[in-house]
Amino acid sequence: MVLLLIALASLIGMHNSTPNPPPLPLHIELDAGVLAVSGRNDTQSINSNLDVRYDFSRNTLKVFGDYLNSSTEGVDSALHWTAGARYENEFVPASRVYLDYYAEADPFIGYVQRNNEGLGYQYAIHKDKTVLWWAELGYLHSDTNIIRQGDVFENKARFASGASWRFDQAWYLEGELEYLFNLTYGNEDLMSYELALTSLLNSSFAIRAAYIMRHMESPYQGSRYQGTTTLGLVATF
Template sequence: MVLLLIALASLIGMHNTTPNPAPLPLHIELDAGVLAVRGKNNTQSLNSNLDVQYDFGRNTLKVAGDFLNSSTEGVDSALHWTAGARYENEFIPASRVYLDYYSEADPFIGYVQRNNEGLGYQYAIHKDSTVFWWAELGYLHSDTNIVRQGDVYENKARFASGATWRFDKTWSLDGGLEYLFNLTYANEDLMSYEFALTNLINSKFAIRTAYIMRHMENPYQGSSYQGTTTLSLVATF
């Protein structure tokens, strides 16, 4: 009996000291929200986002996209989408270089599609278990198909910064700012910022509310400002 107990204890000890399996290098996050208002004017809104990240060594490949559509009585009142990919390399700790390509569209502020090619540098200003704060400097080349005007080619200097704060086991706050200095045309700078509050339901699902503001210094048409508030269910894999 003593020998049996020693053997069982040894097996349990071996089991407890077995290292946990390494986390998968693939991370997928999908969120979607739908809003329907019935009344004098029927209104519908649909928003979705997809973020895919794959890590290999000091390299990271990201694919991302978002879609927003709002309509009133069957007539679109807002439409915006973005889709693209990005490659990052951490050549020294806290420092990364990146290459990206993405397309976007928003006919309600005057452009059918804009294709962007960028490169730059990212620095992790602060990173621990609760806070991650980063900043980026880069260059962007854009080809924009403007409504009823054709293609316009622009060179831009890019500054961006963002932070994530996990202030509770189930709550986190994200914020981000991007400013594009137009080097080709004066008074054509672009700015956007976003705040998002996320509440974890469990390890796979969360509820997120976000506010996004886009500002165009000299818009092709319509207002210079475009603000959007969303409420979404987020699934993480």
């Protein structure tokens, strides 16, 4: 009996001394904003973004998407959505290669849907506790379904750079620029940039204000420029 109690105590001690398993390396960020104005003309606006990241070893898998819809008296005045996935591998410190696929749509610029397949290289120019600055070079192949024209296939060279700066315990600023050089049609380059300011409410929630500008050198229809301002609640898990 004494030997049995000693064995049980040993097993319990071994169990208690075993460290807890590390938390799952999964990061989920969801933000959404809704605006409704009633009066002479009823206006509604909805915007949402989803970013999911899973890290394993030196690899990262990302799933992302966004949706924006604005309407007045039941008639859409803006509509844009994006959905895609991306795989990254850090083959040496600060250097990554990536593969991605994403689809997007914006009928108010003139295309029903665009499917993009890309690959490239990312380098972390500077990284510390408060600042992250990175740049990417890559190749993108696009299949665009243009309204009243059908499918158009394009090859593009891609340059992107972004930075985030946490200048206070509860505030941080982010910026990102992307330029797509159209290798198939020389006068149809695309550029977009985004600025966002985030205020942390607690460890799980934050308020984010963002401004996004998209520029198309030769638009399929409408203006060359499309600017969007959003304000939303961000939930992080």
